[in-house]
Amino acid sequence: MMTKYRKDIVTALLAFCFVIILNFILPRILPGDPIAYLTGFAEEDMTVKQYEYYEDALHLKAPLPEQFLHYLKSLGDGSLGYSYKKEATVRSLIFNRLGHTLQITLTSVCITSIIALVLGLSSGLSKGGSFDRAVTTSSVILNTVPTFMIGIVLLLFFAFHKKWFPYANLSSTGVRKGTVSFFLDRIWHLFLPVLTLVLAQLPSRFLLVRNLAANISEEKYVLYAKTRGLSRRTIKYHYIFPNIAAPFINLVGMSVGSALGGALVIENLFSINGMGTLLTDAVYSLDYPLIQGILFVTTAFMTLSIILSDGLCLVVNPKLRKKERTQ
Structure with missing residues (x-):
């Protein structure tokens, strides 16, 4: 019998294979000339020899x-194809920008996960209290605001009105790479894009952790810990967190995908040379x-983030490991 972890891996890999096949098929089934789709040039703009x-x-x-085999070969050798418009391999174009996107994505995922936890x-431990009501209500309201709208508000207020932060790019001119000044300058430029993504992701992440914690806090062993007079910190991190660790790690893994999608949007808003602006140009x-x-x-x-998060769940949760071995 296939274990849940193996099923999740197979599902993720099948979805990945589906995207590969879809990538290959789309230009060939769309109306018009496949050459026009695969090169970006209209037939009337090319000579017969071209x-x-x-x-x-x-x-x-x-x-x-x-x-299809030639297409798979281009993926296997790492070139990912050739951009005739930019006269460069797709790999070189993407990896020149990928670092900027990952800086925004991974930083926002880490910060969001810590705050949500x-x-x-x-909030879950004090379910129904004033703190819980205030934070939950704020999260529900913020969850309805689109990512780009959050970014626009932050940009207008902090960059254009207050002029506390830059409104574009990820570095200032004249700052030498590898220095402390460059590192601090990068943090200064990353602040608004990362804050935008954090505020966009935080409500849904918080609500999930809060609901899990609220359910666990009603268990008998947690109630017993309260009657023993244990501190809230001990109850939160020694009684509740170990029981929500697995779904929380899964949540972080899923967050990478949504954060990456959000980063593609806000890069255009903040004029950052990342994957988002590259996709827009393309x-x-x-x-x-x-x-x-x-x-x-x-x-x-x-796909990789989902597989890694599922694997990490087995590491931190002995019950899941035991269940995997018995299946």
Whole structure:
């Protein structure tokens, strides 16, 4: 019998394979000339020799299974295809920008997870109290606000009105890389984009932790701990947290995907040279190989984060490990 962890891995890998196949099929089934989709150039803008060159380079004369093998080869060798619009491999274009996107994404996920855990445990333990009502109500309201709207408000107030933070880019001109000044300057530039993502993700993460903590706090062993006069800190982190650790880790794993999607949006808002602005450029210039490459890389990161979070759940939860062994 297949264990739950193995099922989750298989499901994630099947979803990843589906994206790969979809990437290959879409340009070939859309109305119009596949060469126009795969190069970004209209047929009327190409000479006969150029058209024949692209047709051979993309193996469009070959049978469909052979075309798919060439496509898989481009993924396997790491090139991820070629952008004829930018005259560079898709890999080089993506990895020149990926670092900026990951800085925003991973920083926001870490900060959001810590805040959601601290607030969620405190709120769940004092269910129905004034603190719980205030934080829960605020989270429900904030959860209805779109990410880009949060970013616009922060940008207008802190960057344009107060002028406390920069409104674009991730570094100032003239700051030398590798210095303390560069590190502090990067934090200064990251503050508003990361804060935008944190405020966008925090409500849903907090509400989940809060509900889990509220349910656990009604268990007999937690009530007994309260009657013994143990501190709230001890109850939160020694009695409640170990029992919500597995779903919390899964939540963090899922957060990477949503944070990555949010980062693609706010990069355009804050004019950051990351995957988001690269995707926007690719869409406007109809650079389909680049669009496919970005979709492939983002899906790969999401799949990997889900698999790792599921594996980590087995490490921190002995009950799950025992269940996996008995199945």
